[in-house]
């Protein structure tokens with residue numbers, strides 16, 4: 001059995017059992033690009049507990065484990081999991097800690113993001129066959145000016161769906177796209193407009 005089965009919750013137990021046989025109970029049965037916002041939200045509601053269980057499993061090594069444990073208590077900046085067409089057509093849910101929520105949620109062209117801001121972005125994919133699959137948790141931390149000039153003082157981190165910290169080259173795998181595409185808005189991509197929660 002997977003660790004997911006330890007939680008007693010009908011859908012979670014069921015999804016863990018079915019996962020062992022290769023399919024998830026949260027599968028919407030149609031391709032991700034055909035899902036309405038409401039349908040994507042239903043998939044998320046079904047997956048949410050298993051997603052969080054996965055991210056918090058195991059040692060976090062260089063990633064602060066307390067942030068992974070607590071991000072669900074931060075402010076939710078997207079009202080439903082939206083698929084912007086980046087991040088491998090993933091559906092994304094964005095959370096911002098108290099330090100940064102107000103400024104991030106202005107979705108401004110030229111934000112002044114406070115040092116100590118943390119942003120967590122959960123992800124899942126829905127394949128063309130209609131199967132829902134948990135994806136990585138993406139993290140950004142705004143660090144003190146001059147700490148990491150190459151990334152405009154953003155630290156990038158990612159945790160795989162099973163909780164393993166992902167050893168990626170954050171310059172080429174994260175920062176280059178964020179700075180290249182969104183350098184004019186502080187390196188932030190922001191959720192698609194219809195999913196943004198205004199502060």
Ligand code: HEC
Pocket residue numbers: 082084086087092094119120121138139140156157158168170173174175177178187188189190191192
């Ligand atoms: C090909 C471009 C691209 C790459 C590569 C990329 N991102 Fe993003 N990222 C985006 C876009 C676009 C958004 C906004 C879309 C959304 O959140 O709905 C975003 C949003 C985010 C957010 C939410 C904060 C924000 O910008 O609004 C985090 C956190 C994040 N990415 C982390 C990462 C990490 C960590 C990596 C590397 C492992 C990474 N990203 C790689 C394009 C990219």
